[in-house]
Amino acid sequence: xxxxxxxxxxxxxxxxxxxxxxxxxxADRCFRAVPDxxxxxxxxxIPPPNITGALHLGHALNNTIMDTLGRWKRMSGHNTLILxxxxxGGISTQSVVERDIAKEKLTRYDLGREAFTERVxxxxxxxxxxxxxxxxxxxxxYDWERTRYTLDEPYVDAIMVVFERLxxxxxxxxxxxxxxxxxxxxxxISDIEVEREDEQSFLYHIRYPFADGSGEVTVATTRPETMxxxxxxxVNPKDPRYEGRIGxxxxxxxxxxxxxxxxxxxxxxxxxTGAVKVTPAHDPNDFEAGVRNHLPTVIVIGPxxxxxxxxxxxxxxxxxxARKRILEDLEAQGYLVKTEPHTKSxxxxxxxxxxxxxxxSRQWFCRMTGTPMVSKAIAAARNDEVRFLPGRYREIYLxxxxxxxxxxxxxxxxxxxxxxLWRKSGGDPDxxxxxVAARTREQAEEKAGTADIEQVEDVLDTWFxxxxxxxxxxxxxxxxxxxxxxxxxxxxxxxxEILYLWVARMIMAGEEFLGEKPFDDVYIHATILDExxxxxxxxxxNGIDPLDLIELYGADALRxxxxxxxxxxxxxxxxxxxxxxxxxxxxxxxxxxxIWNASRFALLNLEGAAPMGDNRQPTPTTxxxxxxxxxxxxxxxxxxxxxxxxxxxxxxxxxxxxxWDDFCDWYIEAAKPRFQGExxxxxxxxxGYVLERTLRLLHPIMPFITEAIxxxxxxxxxxxxxxxxxxxxFPTGEVARRDEEAEAEWEIVQEITRTIxxxxxxxQLKKGGEAYFIPSEPGFGEIARVxxxxxxxxxxxxxxxxxxxxxxxxxxxxRYGEVRLPRPRASAEEIAQERARIEKELAKLEKELSGVVxxxxxxxxxxxxxxxxxxxxxxxxxxxxxxxxxxRDRLASLE
RNA sequence: GGGCGGUUAGCUCAGUGGUAGAGCGUCUGUCUUACAAACAGAUGGUCGGGGGUUCGAAUCCCUCACCGCCCACCA
Numbered sequence: 001x002x003x004x005x006x007x008x009x010x011x012x013x014x015x016x017x018x019x020x021x022x023x024x025x026x027a028d029r030c031f032r033a034v035p036d037x038x039x040x041x042x043x044x045x046i047p048p049p050n051i052t053g054a055l056h057l058g059h060a061l062n063n064t065i066m067d068t069l070g071r072w073k074r075m076s077g078h079n080t081l082i083l084x085x086x087x088x089g090g091i092s093t094q095s096v097v098e099r100d101i102a103k104e105k106l107t108r109y110d111l112g113r114e115a116f117t118e119r120v121x122x123x124x125x126x127x128x129x130x131x132x133x134x135x136x137x138x139x140x141x142y143d144w145e146r147t148r149y150t151l152d153e154p155y156v157d158a159i160m161v162v163f164e165r166l167x168x169x170x171x172x173x174x175x176x177x178x179x180x181x182x183x184x185x186x187x188x189i190s191d192i193e194v195e196r197e198d199e200q201s202f203l204y205h206i207r208y209p210f211a212d213g214s215g216e217v218t219v220a221t222t223r224p225e226t227m228x229x230x231x232x233x234x235v236n237p238k239d240p241r242y243e244g245r246i247g248x249x250x251x252x253x254x255x256x257x258x259x260x261x262x263x264x265x266x267x268x269x270x271x272x273t274g275a276v277k278v279t280p281a282h283d284p285n286d287f288e289a290g291v292r293n294h295l296p297t298v299i300v301i302g303p304x305x306x307x308x309x310x311x312x313x314x315x316x317x318x319x320x321x322a323r324k325r326i327l328e329d330l331e332a333q334g335y336l337v338k339t340e341p342h343t344k345s346x347x348x349x350x351x352x353x354x355x356x357x358x359x360x361s362r363q364w365f366c367r368m369t370g371t372p373m374v375s376k377a378i379a380a381a382r383n384d385e386v387r388f389l390p391g392r393y394r395e396i397y398l399x400x401x402x403x404x405x406x407x408x409x410x411x412x413x414x415x416x417x418x419x420x421l422w423r424k425s426g427g428d429p430d431x432x433x434x435x436v437a438a439r440t441r442e443q444a445e446e447k448a449g450t451a452d453i454e455q456v457e458d459v460l461d462t463w464f465x466x467x468x469x470x471x472x473x474x475x476x477x478x479x480x481x482x483x484x485x486x487x488x489x490x491x492x493x494x495x496x497e498i499l500y501l502w503v504a505r506m507i508m509a510g511e512e513f514l515g516e517k518p519f520d521d522v523y524i525h526a527t528i529l530d531e532x533x534x535x536x537x538x539x540x541x542n543g544i545d546p547l548d549l550i551e552l553y554g555a556d557a558l559r560x561x562x563x564x565x566x567x568x569x570x571x572x573x574x575x576x577x578x579x580x581x582x583x584x585x586x587x588x589x590x591x592x593x594x595i596w597n598a599s600r601f602a603l604l605n606l607e608g609a610a611p612m613g614d615n616r617q618p619t620p621t622t623x624x625x626x627x628x629x630x631x632x633x634x635x636x637x638x639x640x641x642x643x644x645x646x647x648x649x650x651x652x653x654x655x656x657x658x659x660w661d662d663f664c665d666w667y668i669e670a671a672k673p674r675f676q677g678e679x680x681x682x683x684x685x686x687x688g689y690v691l692e693r694t695l696r697l698l699h700p701i702m703p704f705i706t707e708a709i710x711x712x713x714x715x716x717x718x719x720x721x722x723x724x725x726x727x728x729x730f731p732t733g734e735v736a737r738r739d740e741e742a743e744a745e746w747e748i749v750q751e752i753t754r755t756i757x758x759x760x761x762x763x764q765l766k767k768g769g770e771a772y773f774i775p776s777e778p779g780f781g782e783i784a785r786v787x788x789x790x791x792x793x794x795x796x797x798x799x800x801x802x803x804x805x806x807x808x809x810x811x812x813x814x815r816y817g818e819v820r821l822p823r824p825r826a827s828a829e830e831i832a833q834e835r836a837r838i839e840k841e842l843a844k845l846e847k848e849l850s851g852v853v854x855x856x857x858x859x860x861x862x863x864x865x866x867x868x869x870x871x872x873x874x875x876x877x878x879x880x881x882x883x884x885x886x887x888r889d890r891l892a893s894l895e
Numbered sequence: 896g897g898g899c900g901g902u903u904a905g906c907u908c909a910g911u912g913g914u915a916g917a918g919c920g921u922c923u924g925u926c927u928u929a930c931a932a933a934c935a936g937a938u939g940g941u942c943g944g945g946g947g948u949u950c951g952a953a954u955c956c957c958u959c960a961c962c963g964c965c966c967a968c969c970a
């Protein structure tokens with residue numbers, strides 16, 4: 001940040017600028033937010049990243065969106081709080097640490113619960129810090145003094161209060177049922193933590209003989225190893241094949257246990273053999289069938305995924321190994337009838353990809369179906385209290401909520417919030433009456449009436465604690481000063497993968513405990529994919545580290561790139577970094593460089609000039625000044641609207657187009673000659689004004705470079721009444737300043753300029769010669785005449801004359817007339833080349849013309865189309881015809 | 896098995912009824928006193944296929960194909 005921009009390099013160096021700017025913001029506590037009497041406030045509690053590792057591009061996108069909107073709101077006069085934090089990450093973090101200690105050939109059981117938890121804590125410290133630093137690198141204007149972590153004491157207290165209340169209200173109950181069991185983590189997980197995928201498998205047909213020797217029943221199964229736990233075989237009651245045999249005993253092969261043949265609707269007659277083996281302890285359907293038919297349960301697979309003592313000869317072997325052995329034995333003993341290929345949906349743990357084992361187990365559940373908590377959360381979406389963007393997610397959310405099943409909340413993990421549940425010694429573990437829920441041991445003893453109690457080992461599902469994020473971070477339940485001011489928060493920004501896991505549960509918790517939704521808008525943003533359209537992930541090794549991109553191109557470039565892609569679409573495809581380059585972000589870096597250099601130019605010219613007048617918009621009389629102010633006005637409007645409707649890509653595009661095309665390629669170019677003449681002062685004032693306003697518009701997306709330049713702009717701080725661009729008012733006053741007339745007139749100047757350049761380039765004419773413009777209407781000629789000095793500068797022609805030209809020329813008609821340039825010494829070859837060009841142009845014209853004429857000769861078009869459209873077509877036709885005539889004349893003159 | 900999103904220039908993507916755009920790439924020029932990470936110009940598309948509605952369809956409707964995502968307890 002130097003006042004001597006002319007001494008600065010011609011290339012923008014983000015590394016030094018970004019660090020310096022951020023340090024100043026931090027030193028002045030610019031991100032600090034506390035409640036005040038400002039009626040406008042904006043609050044986001046950021047989705048706390050899991051402390052599993054460093055941030056990925058998805059986080060960069062997520063946080064750039066929030067920071068951009070937050071900065072926009074802050075500049076728009078809102079008391080803005082963006083509250084950062086991290087999540088302990090439960091099973092995810094336990095997973096990565098288990099993998100980490102595996103490198104030392106250790107398991108969590110080797111370390112024991114206490115030592116393992118300590119390891120995870122070290123991990124959490126390390127990555128928690130890394131994450132927060134990465135967010136700072138990205139430029140996030142978050143209130144770091146409020147940083148929260150889900151294992152912080154006040155946060156844990158909030159969880160305990162919530163749990164106790166839910167328990168007392170009867171939401172939480174003990175259940176003994178089939179759950180998704182991950183044998184790697186040795187814990188239950190919920191349905192939404194299971195990934196399902198079709199895999200090629202086999203359907204095995206196995207013979208189960210009747211005990212009395214009167215034949216047999218053949219069952220079909222994909223999981224023969226579970227047969228050891230079979231307690232029945234079921235057929236459909238309507239199935240004629242088994243009529244009269246219901247109730248008879250079958251002998252279970254290999255184990256030689258007798259099990260009954262039962263009738264139950266769940267057996268489909270047309271699948272397999274119509275007979276299904278029933279294993280209540282290892283299949284949810286079978287479990288229900290078992291309950292209906294009062295069947296015993298036999299667990300044959302243990303928590304570690306190995307066959308247990310009930311598996312007889314197979315005890316101790318892994319479930320997949322057991323499958324192989326059982327098939328061999330069945331085959332050898334003549335029980336295996338046939339094996340056919342079969343596609344099967346296999347569930348895997350979404351963290352470790354281990355195949356899920358449906359296992360009968362004792363778990364704690366949170367009641368969902370039909371509860372007030374759920375209906376309130378449904379109502380909030382249905383009456384649009386909570387708005388979903390894109391809108392289609394509303395239906396997705398509602399469908400899910402309406403079919404919600406109870407939520408298993410206990411986890412047999414070591415990392416997380418231990419459940420505040422105590423069991424009286426000697427109490428039946430299957431009986432809920434043996435337990436008390438209490439926040440502390442003292443309270444538990446009091447409730448239990450004895451000190452002889454023991455806290456349950458299980459921890460809470462990590463999403464149970466995340467559900468409280470929007471209010472537990474704002475002081476609930478102890479203090480309500482922040483809650484009163486900042487709650488409900490304004491938005492929740494996330495990728496779609498945690499819509500159910502997290503978003504739905506926050507809405508329920510907010511409604512239940514605060515009596516109010518946690519946020520107004522749920523904005524589901526894109527997912528970042530690799531160049532082949534696959535999700536980025538560590539295991540695939542196709543991820544890109546955002547820090548690598550920041551180091552290559554700077555945070556502003558990364559932010560701009562992400563915002564330019566952050567439409568209401570589903571995903572963003574990114575190419576990998578190759579040979580030290582990433583094309584997409586490089587383009588954004590080039591934009592940063594453009595901003596840098598345009599600003600250098602302005603500062604060079606403004607240096608000697610007086611400070612930028614007052615804060616009001618200048619009212620110049622020169623066409624190009626009026627035009628750029630009108631374009632600034634249009635851009636300010638587009639950008640404001642786009643931010644307000646979460647169309648961040650529209651904002652990014654509009655800014656790029658305005659800055660590069662309008663401001664740099666036309667306005668600055670046209671400004672150069674004007675700095676010499678008599679209108680120099682006004683020209684400089686407008687240049688300074690437009691640049692300053694544009695920096696404000698750009699700032700939410702590209703905070704570093706804009707702040708750095710703005711600091712060096714003479715008069716900017718004084719006029720804005722703040723020492724920082726990040727607090728300068730976001731331009732809204734520009735909105736009503738469109739100047740249609742100036743835009744139309746400048747378009748004529750542009751068109752003449754383009755045509756001259758075109759003729760120059762196509763004919764490879766040297767710059768410097770005179771040019772002629774023959775207007776098709778006198779008004780066009782007048783505009784060309786007034787702006788001749790600019791056109792001359794922009795095309796390097798000299799001079800520009802209005803009217804016809806003597807001698808040998810080349811030229812091209814355009815919408816406003818015709819441009820002609822003298823052509824000295826044309827060779828036969830050159831003439832042939834020009835003929836070819838003109839013929840090509842003519843063909844293009846004619847094609848266009850025939851389309852328009854075709855429409856106009858269609859009576860129903862003229863009759864039914866809006867008059868404006870018809871009129872436009874007519875003038876288009878006339879215009880095309882005139883240009884065609886000119887081209888033909890030209891062609892004729894070349895003969 | 897249901898539902899959703901996508902398919903537009905070589906690549907990445909804009910464009911929701913008036914006859915298709917941007918950036919990158921490619922080609923041709925240019926050190927024009929902010930920028931070669933730049934400037935000027937050019938090249939490039941029967942808008943996935945088919946059908947329909949309409950004076951008119953990339954855009955609305957139907958259908959098919961392919962890619963991706965979500966949901967679902969047929970062994």
